Amino acid sequence: MCGVxxxxxxTGLWSWNQRRQDNARHAWRIASDNIAESLAAExxxxxxxxxxxxxxxxxxxxxxxxxxxxxxxxxxQTRAVNNLCGVDLxxxxxxxxxxxxxxxxxxxxxxxxxxxxxWHVFQCRILAHxxxxxxxxxxxxxxxxxDSLRTTIxxxxxxxxxxxxxxxxxxxxxxxxxxxxxxxxxxxxxVTLDPETLTLMTSVAHCRAAGLPAAEDQExxxxxxRQDEFVKSTDxxxxxxxxxxxRRAREQAQ
Amino acid sequence: MKPxxxxxxxxxxxxxxxRSHPHRQLLFIIAVLWGQxxxxxxxxxxxxxxxxxxxxxxxxxxxxxxxxxxxxxGRYRKREDQKFFLNRLPLPFLAPKAxxxxxxxxxxxxxxxxxxxxxxxxxxxxxxxxxxxxxxxVRKCVADVAAVAADQPELLxxxxxxxxxxxxxxxxRELLEQARSVRTEGFQRIRQQKAEDPDALWxxxxxxxxxxxxxxxxxxxxxxxQALLSALNKPSAGWASLLAKMKLAxxxxxxxxxxxxxxxxxxxxxxxxxxxMYQSADNTLRVQLRRRIFREFRKRxxxxxxxxxxxxxxxxxxxxxxxxxxxxxxxxxxxxxxxQFLLQxxxxxxxxxxxxxxxVLLKHQRADQADAAQDQWLTSQEERxxxxxxDGQLRLADEFFFVANTWDRGDHQxxxxxxxxxxxxxxxxxxxxxxxxxxERLKAFGWERVQNQWMTSEEISSLPKTDIQRAMRxxxxxxxxTAEQVAGTLxxxxxxTRMASGKLMRELWVYDAPGTAGVVVQFVRSxxxxxxxxxxxxxxxxxxx
Numbered sequence: 001m002c003g004v005x006x007x008x009x010x011t012g013l014w015s016w017n018q019r020r021q022d023n024a025r026h027a028w029r030i031a032s033d034n035i036a037e038s039l040a041a042e043x044x045x046x047x048x049x050x051x052x053x054x055x056x057x058x059x060x061x062x063x064x065x066x067x068x069x070x071x072x073x074x075x076x077q078t079r080a081v082n083n084l085c086g087v088d089l090x091x092x093x094x095x096x097x098x099x100x101x102x103x104x105x106x107x108x109x110x111x112x113x114x115x116x117x118x119w120h121v122f123q124c125r126i127l128a129h130x131x132x133x134x135x136x137x138x139x140x141x142x143x144x145x146x147d148s149l150r151t152t153i154x155x156x157x158x159x160x161x162x163x164x165x166x167x168x169x170x171x172x173x174x175x176x177x178x179x180x181x182x183x184x185x186x187x188x189x190x191v192t193l194d195p196e197t198l199t200l201m202t203s204v205a206h207c208r209a210a211g212l213p214a215a216e217d218q219e220x221x222x223x224x225x226r227q228d229e230f231v232k233s234t235d236x237x238x239x240x241x242x243x244x245x246x247r248r249a250r251e252q253a254q
Numbered sequence: 255m256k257p258x259x260x261x262x263x264x265x266x267x268x269x270x271x272x273r274s275h276p277h278r279q280l281l282f283i284i285a286v287l288w289g290q291x292x293x294x295x296x297x298x299x300x301x302x303x304x305x306x307x308x309x310x311x312x313x314x315x316x317x318x319x320x321x322x323x324x325x326x327x328g329r330y331r332k333r334e335d336q337k338f339f340l341n342r343l344p345l346p347f348l349a350p351k352a353x354x355x356x357x358x359x360x361x362x363x364x365x366x367x368x369x370x371x372x373x374x375x376x377x378x379x380x381x382x383x384x385x386x387x388x389x390x391x392v393r394k395c396v397a398d399v400a401a402v403a404a405d406q407p408e409l410l411x412x413x414x415x416x417x418x419x420x421x422x423x424x425x426x427r428e429l430l431e432q433a434r435s436v437r438t439e440g441f442q443r444i445r446q447q448k449a450e451d452p453d454a455l456w457x458x459x460x461x462x463x464x465x466x467x468x469x470x471x472x473x474x475x476x477x478x479x480q481a482l483l484s485a486l487n488k489p490s491a492g493w494a495s496l497l498a499k500m501k502l503a504x505x506x507x508x509x510x511x512x513x514x515x516x517x518x519x520x521x522x523x524x525x526x527x528x529x530x531m532y533q534s535a536d537n538t539l540r541v542q543l544r545r546r547i548f549r550e551f552r553k554r555x556x557x558x559x560x561x562x563x564x565x566x567x568x569x570x571x572x573x574x575x576x577x578x579x580x581x582x583x584x585x586x587x588x589x590x591x592x593x594q595f596l597l598q599x600x601x602x603x604x605x606x607x608x609x610x611x612x613x614v615l616l617k618h619q620r621a622d623q624a625d626a627a628q629d630q631w632l633t634s635q636e637e638r639x640x641x642x643x644x645d646g647q648l649r650l651a652d653e654f655f656f657v658a659n660t661w662d663r664g665d666h667q668x669x670x671x672x673x674x675x676x677x678x679x680x681x682x683x684x685x686x687x688x689x690x691x692x693x694e695r696l697k698a699f700g701w702e703r704v705q706n707q708w709m710t711s712e713e714i715s716s717l718p719k720t721d722i723q724r725a726m727r728x729x730x731x732x733x734x735x736t737a738e739q740v741a742g743t744l745x746x747x748x749x750x751t752r753m754a755s756g757k758l759m760r761e762l763w764v765y766d767a768p769g770t771a772g773v774v775v776q777f778v779r780s781x782x783x784x785x786x787x788x789x790x791x792x793x794x795x796x797x798x799x
Contacts, residue, residue: 085756088758090776123753140753143774211754
């Protein structure tokens with residue numbers, strides 16, 4: 001009896017899993033069509049939903065291939081554009097300064113809360129960081145009186161991107177994890193980006209939606225093409241996984 | 255035809271032959287002449303001077319043997335008993351008793367003595383048959399000179415030569431002076447003869463040296479001066495060669511040195527009798543006179559090059575000023591010729607000609623006329639270019655600026671700027687790139703197109719300080735500028751950095767390449783606005799370049 005029950009259960013489970021995978025395959029196909037339609041219509045809200053379905057289906061199908069990764073990147077990209085931060089990094093940090101030229105700690109905390117609430121899109125040069133081979137700095141030449149801004153992210157994919165596009169300014173989106181004011185006058189704001197939220201922009205429609213001049217700036221259009229090819233040809237997920245492992249190991253060490 | 259007999263003329267030396275039988279006549283003539291030769295030698299006395307006698311001393315014995323008759327002319331020296339002697343002839347003369355030598359005969363009395371040589375025991379003497387007192391050589395010379403026709407002054411040189419030989423032989427100072435005087439007379443007569451031929455006169459001056467005339471250098475200089483004076487009355491063709499000779503003559507100095515001491519009194523004297531003045535002048539005055547005549551020559555020579563319309567008057571004036579600065583009136587007159595020529599053609603002048611005209615007018619303190627000429631010239635240029643479109647306007651503006659800059663005419667600078675502004679408007683319709691160039695030129699003059707009108711630097715300075723246009727003119731970037739304005743002011747950036755959030759798009763233009771402004775310009779716009787709506791929010795310095 002028990003054996004019959006186990007057999008029936010296993011058969012039922014297998015049958016359920018098969019159906020689930022069939023549904024997932026069906027959903028992938030459907031989502032692929034919908035993604036193309038939504039992208040063409042630049043309907044990013046619907047696109048996010050379609051992409052989420054495709055990513056879910058890929059997860060059921062255990063797909064980690066480059067095509068699945070590209071869809072995953074596009075989902076993150078769409079999510080970023082649909083959830084851009086409501087405040088501007090430079091404007092918000094500038095607003096923290098008191099008349100004596102030093103940042104108000106209360107305002108800094110408020111600013112940080114506001115800044116981490118959404119994504120920010122950047123197009124800038126990237127420099128290798130001195131302390132780690134995984135960390136890179138964004139070259140953002142803004143100043144706050146005598147203070148400057150240092151924005152970093154521990155991201156092997158971005159490091160690879162930097163190496164792949166040496167001399168160019170890649171376009172990417174990420175969320176801020178932390179903002180630390182300068183310790184003294186003439187110091188640096190230290191802003192850290194979240195590597196899990198990093199996404200290389202590959203779509204003109206997304207960039208335009210983010211307010212970038214993607215339609216009229218040929219340099220940007222060319223850069224987006226190069227980034228699209230890079231995303232479709234590079235196993236960025238493996239790099240992310242390595243970063244995660246590295247972070248876990250570091251946290252355990254601490 | 256019958257044969258003719260021969261007949262002789264009165265001299266006995268020329269004959270005529272009558273036509274009879276030619277062969278017989280010829281034989282007859284030869285026979286007669288043959289028979290006559292020895293008797294002629296014995297019968298006709300040979301006339302010899304003392305020097306000739308001396309030159310034939312070796313033949314004296316032969317002549318004595320032949321009994322040859324001789325007529326000797328010479329000068330009495332002394333007597334000894336029945337003998338007397340001639341000056342410089344070592345031969346005693348035996349005076350005939352029937353025709354004795356006059357008493358108290360003065361030494362050097364010219365005598366003509368006829369007779370024959372005797373050889374007695376190898377002692378030679380002269381047996382006198384006839385004796386005649388002659389006139390002195392000085393008197394003969396005077397008579398010979400008097401006999402010379404006026405148109406044959408060269409014969410005087412021959413006479414002088416002849417008597418000089420005698421004077422030299424007898425060391426006769428008086429006769430020597432006479433000979434010299436005759437030669438000088440000959441020189442002066444030839445000088446008169448050639449008075450109208452400057453070249454011949456110049457050449458004749460040299461003969462004074464050849465003949466070693468008294469005061470030879472002075473005389474030569476006078477004749478040369480006379481030649482120059484004579485040349486002044488001739489067409490200019492021969493002047494150049496004569497002037498060249500004058501310049502080459504070492505002792506005719508002074509012609510090249512300007513003489514500012516020449517005064518009206520001297521000039522008056524010179525005009526009256528230039529040659530007389532020269533002849534009576536001392537060396538200093540002669541130098542001045544040579545300069546005076548050179549001036550006249552050179553002036554005529556230079557003025558002969560002056561065109562009838564006066565179009566080369568200024569060049570002529572330059573030559574006059576260079577060669578004869580003592581005559582400023584001639585310089586001014588020549589310049590005035592061309593000034594009048596140019597004034598009559600003012601509209602057709604080019605810039606160089608106008609410059610020339612005004613330079614001369616200003617030199618003579620005729621500034622009003624110079625200004626008027628410039629105005630008139632510009633009016634002509636306006637007429638000339640009025641239908642030539644943009645090119646004509648630009649050219650006209652250039653002409654105004656040329657006059658303004660050359661003669662510091664501010665009024666024409668203003669006119670030129672106005673023409674340039676009009677050209678800018680024309681170019682805006684016809685050739686926009688030209689309009690930019692014209693605007694640049696106007697900017698150099700302190701004019702700029704601001705708020706749709708032309709403003710001077712002062713007017714622009716009075717505009718509000720925040721004015722973006724002003725910042726652009728000054729090469730600055732200020733808040734509120736568009737991307738286009740920034741690019742127009744600083745050019746394209748070295749790189750662009752962008753940061754986008756849900757509300758704002760912030761764009762940073764970085765000018766950090768060598769030679770750029772070294773600034774970071776921040777643009778900001780709302781996410782929904784287009785790139786054209788971006789405005790500069792901040793401008794900062796590049797921290798590390």
